[in-house]
Structure formats: structure tokens, C-alpha cells
Amino acid sequence: MTAPNAKKQRVINCVSQLPYRIQLNESKDTWRLLPQAGNSALFSSLDYLQESDEYEQLVVGWTGEITRETDLAEQFGADVTMTNNDDDSETPVVPDSNADEALYLTPEQMDKLTEVMNAQNKKNFNPVWLLRKNQSRWRQYAEKTIWPTFHYILNPLLIEADNNSGSSAPAPSAKKGSNPAAPGGVPAPKESVPTGDEEKNSWWYDYVKFNEAYAMKIGEIYQPGDVIWIHDYYLLLLPQLLRMKFANDNVKIGYFHHAPWPSYEYFRCLPRRKQILDGLVGANLITFQNEQFSRHFVSSCKRLLDCTSKKKKSDKGADQYQISAYGGDLIVDSLPIGVNKNQLIKDAFTSDIDSKVQAIKQAYQNKKIIIGRDRLDSVRGVVQKLRAFETFLTMFPEWREQVVLIQVSSPTANRDSPQTIRLEQQVNDLVNSINSQFGNLNFAPVQHYYMRIPKDVYLSLLRVADLCLITTVRDGTNTTALEYVTIKSHKSDYQCYGNPLILSEFSGSSTLLKDAIIVNPWDSVAVAKSINMALNLTKSAASELQAKLSPEVPTVQSWTDKYLKTLSSQNTDQSSGGKITPALNRPVLLDTYNQAKRRLFLFDYDGTLTPIVQDPAAAIPTAKLYTILEKLAADPRNQIWIISGRDQQFLGKWIGSKNKRLGLSAEHGCFIKDIDCPEWVNLTEKVDMSWQERVGKAMEEITNKTQGSFIERKKVALTWHYRRAVPELGEFHAAELKKMLKSVCDEYDLEIMDGKANIEVRPRFVNKGEIVKRLVWHEHGTEQDLLKPVNEKVDINKMPDFILCLGDDFTDEDMFRELNTIEDKWEEKYPENKNSHKNFGIYPVTVGSASKQTIAKAHLTDPGQVLDTLGLLIGNVSLFQSAGTVELDSRGHVKNSESSLKSQLAGEKYILKKSASSTSIKKVNK
Ligand SMILES: O=P(O)(O)OC[C@H]1O[C@H](O[C@H]2O[C@H](CO)[C@@H](O)[C@H](O)[C@H]2O)[C@H](O)[C@@H](O)[C@@H]1O
């Protein structure tokens, strides 16, 4: 309990949809709210938080498809009286049939809805408006690509892969007046509703926009100190978008994944797999329903993001991982969701439900009742259940006419899809077959109800059941299982205490409900035997099981508290290494680049422009890199420098000879060659090089002891490589070499550099930072006098107004440090000279895994993303390909895009037309 006047911790809780279905009348002044089916556990967590003394909650969520006026009872049938009792949280919601109506709302109308909602529900709802004609478009990628893959259904990927050329797919325009061209100079399609094959491609763009719309809404309400909690797979990109948005705040971002997370072998099939992981690792805490899912996630991160992980035990004794990805550490944890036990018991044990229980008992007198309640989709295992029940009646004839299976199957989102139609057919055939084999004119052993049922009927079934049978082939959690156990834990006059639960081992809840009867739904004989065993359990054995099972169900209250406690305890303090370096904000970079007149590029080579490979000689530039450098260098406003640890020979051969417009610096600043100049200058000319012999000897000694290692002898620097040695031995001998070199390095003032599977030695006074200093404090575009000392008296208007510095390694930190110093100096000397983003356009950016501490201000994941980012600047790549931030209008169009303006005009026209027609109606009525 917090003290009465203590300030509450603000929590921005982001759900994929507000818990209502929204309808407005023809004149758009009256709103009707209906409860949303599904997500019952999550929605009761929202209710709980709203009442909290400790937290102040702000809920951010999409409005869902807003429907137009029809008779609600007619449209939704029994649903009008239904509450949130439908199936599992992670399941796509059934979109409404007339949701495609065009909606043109004024800001006042939107405010009115927010007001109505908040007054009605006493919650702080912040709706995300995405009012496009086809409102279900926002669901497509999440529901047709992510959801199936996460449930091990790969077919939809075939559709996407066919229509998706991966990272080089053309994309909608992101900027006013510009329409970035796709590779090969083909202009990208305009931001419009696509048709045919394009439609599949557009799913991803809509998914990016959906996430962007949340980021924008959160931007409107965020206050420093807020914690942000994001829920589920519609919002996988949001953590990183927020990390970029609030780059300077140590904001705590948590993500809870309600669905199952697939094994790497499945996850890797997603064409956008890297963007998805990049999006997620912007969070400080990523939590799954169980340890298995978190293990799968960590495995994908390690393989696809090249990050490292450390396993530890949480204070609950569960496996927890600390993964170091792109600039910071984040925690991967598991915490199964719970249910609101007290409320459930209260709702289920009423006199009304007592009489319903009695009526069902009456209808199936002297029979055991097995119940099942699932959505009818391929992962819920209804077919497996029916097959097992058929086997049970075949194997145990003594149970025939003694048992009834009441199976309630609710329709799923894609009811018209061929897969669902096939499934319905299969289920019908099985039901008919069982009933004709084992039933008679008076009794059918399977009672199948293909419908949604009201909550009171659902609770009556849970109460009356002698056995609950759950044979799902994959789910994140199974709330029916949790609710059943909770209800069976309550002692009442109707003898429903302790009746058993058969639960599939493929349900996310099976690791939680360890004392349920766990089965493999694919083995119908084993399930049949389990049914027999469960129905034969004595009352005392069932009670014993129940006593163990019941405490295994968490309450939604403890789930909420524990999650927020873990999130709040995350260390985001930069000084103690807890800060996550944000991803580079590419739209801002692009805008600064476009505004700038004097642009300076400072590129490291290995690990930045080319990926790290086993053999240094094999790390040569790709044709794509050449094209990018060529295009960048062709712009007279651009000055490009490659500042590398490589020697002159390598840089000259692979870079200098191909493009004279590039400046080069070799061996970590020992040598430098100006743009358009054939001569190299040796900055270490006057240095005593006798140390090389002693350092070389020590390296040889270590090489002899380390099979696979070798020495790279450059003009000045010496590098001992151990990438091809056994890793542990290489690391051990690297440490030994450093010790051996200590005295000679002190004597000659040399620096020992711990590189990527290498140890390098060179004079301390030269480094990449010194080169950067010289290049920035210089009249842009003029020739360098490389032997002259740096002069800091250059006019700011002659120095660069855009500096992009990219590097992956420890030695590149010298460049970042120098740029940070320059920025501080400019801040002091020229506070007025900032650009429209209120900065000097300086971007020190680290590349790749930064489990290392970095002083860079942002990160890019790998050389692939570096090339995409540079491609963005020269118009070869669009923002959508890297899920970069794009601004949207309230209808989900890219702001200021052609389609946004068109839609605005259409809206205005529509309003005019409407008001004209209502005026004429009034006249007629007069
Ligand atoms: O400053 P850089 O341009 O990043 O150069 C640093 C060193 O890179 C090279 O070694 C590294 O890359 C190799 C190729 O991918 C890899 O095999 C090796 O393990 C890495 O350490 C280069 O060989 C060195 O001379 C550079 O100093």
C-alpha cells in the first residue's frame, strides 16, 4: 500500500484493441459500446490496475473496427448480453461484418467518444484512431502471418514470401513530395490501397503503420518517469519505436507476449524476422507465458541478432535470461498469466447458475459429462478431441451411453477461409460418425454446439462437468483450463469440487498446471485411456489432485503486480551500464541529411561496411557497397572518409582505386590520404619503430601455442588474429599476450587494442579520434594540410552540418568520443546554429551487438542495416523496409502523402454532401 498522498507510478498500458466494440449512429453523435470478446485475463488486469493505489493507468489501444448504425441485437445476436468470456487471449478477434464503412470523423467527434468511453468505464482510455475504409487491414499481418507462424502453421508464409522480396521490396512513399525509388530505379508504389498481389505486400506496411500510430499516441501522453507496458504480437515493433522516440529518457519498456513463441526453426521462416526482433529488443523486459517460449525467443535472438545471453535464476526460481543486444541488456523472463479467481467464483455460484446446472444434470441424468470449449481453428485440437473420444468409446464399451461430450466450438476470425470450411466439415463428419456408431434415437454421445455462448451458460458447463477435456495442439495459455480449475476448487452443494482436467502437453498452461492429467493430443489411444482413468477416479483421489492443482493457478492480480514490480526494478541508469542504446532514428537522419549543405561521412570498414568473416583477405566490398559509395560521393555536398584499421595497401586496392572521391585513413589513424589526392601521409614518420621487433616476437610465441592463429604485419601496427583458433584457447592466450606486451607498450607508449578476435598494437598518439578531429575542424570541401596541427578556429558555417559516423569496434569509440566532445563545444560556442531538429546533425552510431559499453548515441544492427540506411539517404531504400518511424494521420495514411490529402478532401466533400442533404430534408419537412 502506498501512503495516501504518495504520487502514483504512471503506467501506459498498450493493448492491441480497447475492450469494446464501438458503434456510432448515422449523425455520429451517439456511440454505443459493447464488450469485446476474448482477452478476458488481460482485460481483468486492466480493471484491477484501474483500482490500484499504487499505479495510475493510461490505456492505449486501437478502437477496433468502428461499425455504423444497425440494430445491435440483430447484428450481434446473443452477443449483446455476452461479457468477455471468449476463449484465449491471443486469438484474433472476429471482425464485424459491416466494419468496412467509410468513416469521416472530426477531432471533436473523436474526443466525444473518448469522453463517453471514459465516463462509462471509469478508465483512462486513449484510443488509437485508424479510420480507413477497410478497417480490418490493420489486422492482416498480425493475424495472417504472425499468428499462424507462431502456432506452427506455415502455409500463409508461402503467400507472403511469393509476394515479398524481403528487404528490397518496394514500399510506399514516406515523405511529402518524395517517392523513394526501389532498387533499380523503379519508383516505389504510392501510398494507396493496393490490389491483388500487392495486397499481401501491403500487410507489412500496415503493420508498421499500426505500430507507428501507437508510438504517436503514446508520444502525446507520455511523461518522463512513466513505465510502458506493451501487450502481444500486434505490437512487436512498438518497443523499438518508443526507444527511438524517447531516446534521451531512461524509459522503462516492458513487453508481454500472450501467444506462444515458436522455435527458431519456425521463426526463421518469417521474411521479416530480423525487423521483428529488432522491434522487440527495444524493451527492457520481455516476458512470455512459460520458460519454453522464452528459451525459443533467446535462441532466435542469438542466431539472428548475434547477441549474447546469460542464464540466471529469477527470485521465483525460474530461468531468466539477460541478453545483450544492440547497445544494452534486456531481461527475458516468463510469468504465466492468471485469472480473477474471486470474481469468477462470485459469478459462477449464483442461484441462477445453480438452476442452470440442475437443468443440465437433469438432461443427462446418470451420465458423466465431459465438456470442451474451444474456438474452431486448427490449433485448438477439436478434431483430435473427437478422435480420442471415438477411440475411448471403442476401447471402453462399458462407458457407451454412460458419457456425453458437450463440445462448444466458437466460430473463428476466418470463418470463410477454405481451411476453416474444411475443418468444419471434418468436425461435422466426426460428430456424425461417433453419434451414429455409439448413439441411438434417444441419445447422441457428442453434443456439438458451433456458436458463442453467453457467460452464464459457460460457467454452468464448467460447474456441471465431471471432466474437462483440452486437446489443443498449440496455445500460449488456456484460460478455460485456469477457469475450470478455479471453479472446481470451490466447495458447494452441487458436488462439482475437484473434478479432473485433461490438458494437452502442447498448451502453454501445461507447464503451469503440472497436476492436471497431461496428454499428447496426437495419441488418441493415450487420451482415451486418460479419459477412462479420469472418469474412474475416486472422489478422494480427485480431491487430492485438486488440492495440488488449485494453487497452481495464478491470480490476475498477482500477475499484474509481479510484472510491474519486475519492470520497475529494471536498471535503466546509463552510468551503471543499464541503458539501452536506441536504434538510429532513420527518418530524422534522412530529414537532417536532406536539410544539410555540408555533409561528412566517417566510416569504419570491417564489421561496419562489410560483415566480419573468418579470413581478413575475404572481407572485400560488395557491388552494393560500391554503388552506394559512388552515389554518395557523386553529391558535391558530401565528403566521405573510410577510417580503418586496415593498411594502405588493402584500402588502396579495394577502395581508393575504385573511387578517387573517397578520403582514406589506414592503421587506426597512422596514415591518411585526402579526397582526390594520390599521396598518403604517414603521421608516425618520426616515431621509433624498434618496438615492432619485440611485439612481433611476443606475438610469434603466442602464435606457436595457438593453432589457427596468425600475425598480420602492417606498416606500423601489428595484429595477432585468433578467430580461427578454438575460441576458449584464443581468448585465454589473448589475455596472456596482453600481459606479455604490457612492459614494452609502457616503454614505447603503445596502445594494446582488444579487437574482434584480435589483439592490435600501435603508437598511442595516433588514433581514429585524432583523424575525426582533423576532419571536422576544417573548412568543408577544401584540401587538407595533413601535417598542420588541428585549428579549432574554423567558422561554424564552414564546418559540416551533418556528420554520420559509423563503427563497430572498440577503436571506433575514439571517433564517437571526439564527436561528443565537438558537440559539447559547439553547444557552448554556437547554441544558435542548430538545425530544425534542434541539434548539430552529429550522429555517432555503433554497429552491431553492444554488450560492450558504448558512447555512441544510437545503434544499427549490422552491416546489412548500415547499407539499408545509406540506401535510404540516396533514395534506394524506403523507410518501411526497416520499420522506421513514419508519421501518420488519424486515418492511418502517411502524413502529407498523396493519399492522406486525397482522403482528407474526400472527407470534407462527404461532410458537405451530408450537411447539404440534411438541410434539404429539413426544408422538405417544413
Ligand atoms: O577498423 P576496421 O576497419 O574495423 O578494421 C579492424 C581490423 O579488421 C580486420 O580484422 C577483423 O576483420 C576480419 C575480417 O572480417 C576478421 O577476420 C578478423 O577476425 C577481425 O579482427 C583486419 O584484419 C585488421 O587489420 C583491422 O585492424
Ligand SMILES: [Mg+2]
Ligand atoms: Mg570495424
